Every structure is written in C-alpha cells, then in structure tokens.
Amino acid sequence: MSNPTEQRIKDVIASNDIVLFMKGMPAAPQCGFSGAVVQILSGLGVPFAGVNVLADPEIRDGIKAFSNWPTIPQLYVKGEFLGGCDIVREMFKAGELAALLNDKGIAVAAV
Ligand SMILES: N[C@@H](CCC(=O)N[C@@H](CS)C(=O)NCC(=O)O)C(=O)O
Numbered sequence: 001m002s003n004p005t006e007q008r009i010k011d012v013i014a015s016n017d018i019v020l021f022m023k024g025m026p027a028a029p030q031c032g033f034s035g036a037v038v039q040i041l042s043g044l045g046v047p048f049a050g051v052n053v054l055a056d057p058e059i060r061d062g063i064k065a066f067s068n069w070p071t072i073p074q075l076y077v078k079g080e081f082l083g084g085c086d087i088v089r090e091m092f093k094a095g096e097l098a099a100l101l102n103d104k105g106i107a108v109a110a111v
C-alpha cells in the first residue's frame, strides 16, 4: 500500500508520540472499546492525538491494512503499533504500558 491514505497515516504517526485511531474523539468516544483506551491513557496522564475513523472512511479502512489489524481502536506509540483495546488493557493491568511509555521517554503520571 502506497497511497495518499497511507501517507496521511504515516504523517500523523510521525508527528505525535502517541496516536489513538478510535471511534469518536477523546472527549466523546463513540464506542466503549475506544473509550476504554482513552480512559487508560488519560489515567496515565499522557498526551495523545485521537484520530476519529468514523469521520474518515478511508482512514478507517486504511489503518486496518496499514497495521494488519482488523479492528478499531488501534494504539501507536512512537511509531510502534501496540494493539487494540484488549492488548492495551492487559498491558496496563500488568504495569507494562507505563513501563513501555517510560522506556520510550514519555513521562507517566504517578498512580
Ligand atoms: N477486541 C477488540 C475490540 C475492538 C472491536 O471489536 N472493534 C470493532 C467494533 S468497534 C471494529 O473495529 N470493527 C470494525 C469497524 O468498525 O470498522 C480490541 O481488542 O480492540
């Protein structure tokens, strides 16, 4: 895949340390799976860019192909695809998400 949609995906991932491809915006998620990841990131106190795939069908399809992952939400940290809601939840519970963010130089709020 090398097309304008892929380029837009690459640009947003390159321009933001944390990007959440989600349904709705962070202030108003439109699906519980996306909302759960927003809650986790907000709880960790890290800034992130939310990309609303419901507003952009090309990104909704394109991000699935780009990540080779069939569902939304999708979380990227410093260009690395972490996974969807289940993976993020498990990593958070295990303390692995905070550790990964710290490893990548992203300060996490004390919990
Ligand atoms: N188990 C998934 C839950 C997410 C999920 O099932 N997403 C569905 C419903 S929101 C999805 O993206 N379907 C394809 C689509 O709506 O484009 C995860 O860990 O992220």
Ligand code: FES
Pocket: 023, 030, 031, 032, 033
């Ligand atoms: S929009 Fe229905 S499960 Fe996400």
